[in-house]
Amino acid sequence: MTETNKHTASTPLLQVKDLTMRFGGLLAVDHVSFEVGRNEIFAIIGPNGAGKTTVFNCVGGFYRPTSGQVHMDGKDIAGLPSHKVARHGLVRTFQNVRLFKELTVVENLLVAQHTQVESNMLKGLFKLPSYRRAEKEALDRAVWWLDFMGIRAFANREAGNLAYGHQRRLEIARCMITKPRLLMLDEPAAGLNPQEKVELQHLIDQLRREFDVAVLLIEHDMSLVMNVSERILVMEHGKPIVTGTPDAVRNDPRVIKAYLGEE
Numbered sequence: 349m350t351e352t353n354k355h356t357a358s359t360p361l362l363q364v365k366d367l368t369m370r371f372g373g374l375l376a377v378d379h380v381s382f383e384v385g386r387n388e389i390f391a392i393i394g395p396n397g398a399g400k401t402t403v404f405n406c407v408g409g410f411y412r413p414t415s416g417q418v419h420m421d422g423k424d425i426a427g428l429p430s431h432k433v434a435r436h437g438l439v440r441t442f443q444n445v446r447l448f449k450e451l452t453v454v455e456n457l458l459v460a461q462h463t464q465v466e467s468n469m470l471k472g473l474f475k476l477p478s479y480r481r482a483e484k485e486a487l488d489r490a491v492w493w494l495d496f497m498g499i500r501a502f503a504n505r506e507a508g509n510l511a512y513g514h515q516r517r518l519e520i521a522r523c524m525i526t527k528p529r530l531l532m533l534d535e536p537a538a539g540l541n542p543q544e545k546v547e548l549q550h551l552i553d554q555l556r557r558e559f560d561v562a563v564l565l566i567e568h569d570m571s572l573v574m575n576v577s578e579r580i581l582v583m584e585h586g587k588p589i590v591t592g593t594p595d596a597v598r599n600d601p602r603v604i605k606a607y608l609g610e611e
């Protein structure tokens with residue numbers, strides 16, 4: 349990892365401050381604060397039930413936080429619905445892959461661009477040149493991403509019939525095709541074989557290098573997290589216990605006790 353990859357601009361891309369989420373009597377997230385720099389790979393780890401997914405859901409617009417601030421590029425996005433959050437350049441994958449399984453692989457990438465392609469009804473109805481051009485560009489982009497992900501051969505297959513590892517790659521392509529500035533990956537290595545995990549690690553690093561995207565990652569696979577992340581936030585029982593580099597986190601007694609000590 350080169351120095352130029354690290355925190356290049358002074359304002360963080362994502363700022364989360366005192367984020368708190370309560371479900372009835374349960375404090376699932378308790379005053380969590382962290383920042384993700386532009387082009388940084390940042391991971392959140394912690395034992396089951398630590399509150400990682402709830403943080404993701406609050407940041408990504410799936411839950412309205414009980415309190416706290418979420419700023420993307422200086423703009424307050426706390427409580428905005430996910431489609432509005434996406435307009436700020438923040439998109440996510442899910443713990444259990446969520447694709448349109450009955451649509452083809454390429455159709456999944458066309459749907460993802462729907463909000464960006466000129467979708468004016470009349471232009472579409474009369475197939476005006478600008479509409480056709482936008483459609484063609486969307487298809488070219490979809491094919492480009494299928495090539496990039498090594499799944500072009502399956503373009504016309506139903507997404508639900510793809511091998512699991514390929515579904516994961518398609519889900520990431522579906523995010524990337526919207527040109528995000530922050531890609532949130534929720535347990536991307538879950539269900540992958542060892543070879544696919546190594547490929548995923550290279551993919552995450554490549555996305556960051558080539559597309560100027562920051563990555564916020566939740567992952568249980570320690571090898572992946574330690575190899576790919578620049579900084580890691582460790583949570584336990586809804587609380588942040590330490591934030592630091594992989595080496596600092598690996599050697600922190602609180603982390604060993606809370607998390608690594610479990611293994």
Ligand SMILES: Nc1ncnc2c1ncn2[C@@H]1O[C@H](COP(=O)(O)OP(=O)(O)OP(=O)(O)O)[C@@H](O)[C@H]1O
Pocket residue numbers: 371374376394395396397398399400401402403
């Ligand atoms: N919608 C909800 N309603 C009520 N409780 C919830 C809800 N979502 C999460 N919780 C609770 O909040 C706590 C944190 O859950 P969360 O899923 O965020 O943890 P996690 O760190 O992502 O766990 P895992 O690693 O198992 O995915 C848990 O006790 C969970 O049962």
